[in-house]
Amino acid sequence: MNDPVLAFAALLTPEGRALLDEVRGTDPAKELAVATRLRRDHPADLVSAALGQARLRQRAAAAKFTPEDADRMFFTPNGFEQSTRTSVATYRAARLLDLGVTSVADLCCGIGGDAIALARAGVRVLAVDRDPLTVAVARANAEALGLAELIEVREADVTEVDTSAYDAVFVDPARRGGRGRIFDPEAYSPPLSWAIGAATTAPLAALKIAPGVPHEAIPAAAEAEWISDGGDVKEAVLWFGTGVQAGAVRATLLPGPRVLHGRGLPDPEVRSVGRYLYEPDGAVIRAHLVAEVAEEVGGGLVDETIAYVTADELRPTAYASAYEITDQLPFGVKKLKALLREREVGVLTVKKRGSAVEPEELRRKVKPQGPNSATVFLTRVAGAPAMLIGRPV
Template sequence: MTEEPPGWRALLTQDGLDTLRWIAGERDAGRAASEINSSLRARGLPADQVAALLTQALLREKARTKFGDRAEQFLFTQAGLEQATRSRVAASHAERFRDAGCTRIADLGCGIGAESLALLESGIDPLAVELNPLTAEIASHNLRVAAALLGRPEPEVQVGDAEQIGPEDADGVFLDPARRTAGHSDTRRVSSPDDYSPSLNFAFDLASRLPTGIKLGPGFDRELIPDEAEAQWVSVDGQVVEMGLWFGAAARPGVHRAALVLNGATGSAELTASEDSADADLRDLGEYLYEPDGAVIRARLIGSLAADLNAGMLSEGIAYLTADQLVPTPFAQVFRVVETLSSREKDLRRAMSDRGIGSLEIKKRGADVDPAALRKRLKLRGDNHATLFLTRVAGKHVALLAERC
């Protein structure tokens, strides 16, 4: 069992929670962490407790990107926050179970409780299990806060091995297998699915009997995806955050590949298919260049997207599409190609200077170059902005100067 970090037990007391609220007020007022540290030590608080309080205050600030303003009332561990599902993604998981008619979902390996929170908010009873005692207490705190706001009974978090406790009388299961070594901080990713906890064999066995969702990393080995599963890659604001496997009634009939794109500006959109789509045919460079969202690339649905856009591939194996017409899409960023330049660095430096480009976004696929280092070497000066693509067209290296649409 992982050793409990010193000072953290105080966070679970009323005095600890009150002190966290005071720290948040001081932070909002602009006081530095060092000043707050001195004030807390002057009150007679031990050093380890002060360190735990300040760490928690910083984690709450960081957690706003995943939990919004609710983070101010929740508790976190560093490792728990890193692995926690974003609230909008967890809500989509809960919606699947609700649509499947589930009312009691076993959240096996609940961490700090992100998935159970979404289940609770959707009207489903979460049956949460967590191996680490401190993390379980933090999950209990978070669920207690949420239940009070919703006027619902507080769910219990069981402490123990998810594989030993199992789903009990749940009518569906969600698993977020730990993909990091045990601990509350300074963890590292495990290198093999065999080391996941709960194990994938255990998860797949449950999936053969109950509606099941399994949250995995976006780079999960596709060879390990069961044929009967729906695999859904999810991106949030351009970042691919997870790949979920769905089974039974939690999966959608006829869907085996999906790319869900969540964006703060455009909402949500999804591309689905019964299988991987074949890449589109190669074509000559058109006026527009499309950069597919990472979820579309991971799901291998570039061919489906190309068909929707009447676009073709720039080069074999390169995830850029090109077309003559502009078709707005939530599944790709779109650029107008201004001109084709020599990819030689000396020529690029001259071209940037001649055009007065002082701000340059550099994107690359199929080119062995460090964009940050190249940007520095180009010695950019001027008031204009552009995007530079370093890639291949029909297998040949090119530099494409473009502007965002």
């Protein structure tokens, strides 16, 4: 079947749903045998579509959605890749709710992950996308999760949609193309400049962008927020109309949320390595808030270009992982191998910042053996390649 929308619609028929139930949880190693058996009684393209959904549902349950939701939802490969993780979407919906929002125009809605979180918070949503298959999937997801009364899914060009009837606008431009991720914000679909224009004309708006966006590309009128979940940086959001001072910066760590606000501090001073090393959360680093962490723990940088903070005292912080440093050595594989052998280290965690050495390559060369564990940081200390050995606190 050449039409992807018709092929997807076939999955929503009684025969398609029965096939989805039958292939649920199929072991990838047994997929060929399952497909061969099912094609005796069902169209080959329908069997392929059902098995494809089963694979995507397994990936979604493992990475972004709860197993309960993933088992009922529908996905496209690209839609899954660009969808927002449930924990992040739920956090953002809660913030919009706290800001008094009762209705949102979700532009570039994709398969509907953000629309679902908003609707579950009681917010009325207009979900818009221009791709017919994506729209069909988003509509099916709203129905599958019992949220169709709160989510209107519309196939349209988002640049032509009137959003004046909604309290807020949420824009999530496509950041993937035929060759993978798109790093130029003006190559987003729609371009970042259009999305910013749409955001600034709405009463309140949130614009989701890649976390690696250059700070100079952020408009002065926006509040910029970087979000991580479980230590993994997931996205940046530009907020407009929230009442927060323009140009404000925050790092939000999930679960929690734990929020670190920027205070415009100068860069920390470089100092000698102390007893403790702090590794700031990725959202803190992306938000350029390492100075706020350094002030919190009473520390300084190991190098002016490296986002590792060192201090003599252990101070608890929600925004960085702490390690007790036992050894500091100039970089050298032989030296590290000898030290690990002496300490009987068999489990070695390799972290790096400012080093070209690949962790797996180093691990192969030092061949750790023994009952103990350690962490080695490959970095620079005052400009020189160095190894810091320690353990998590």
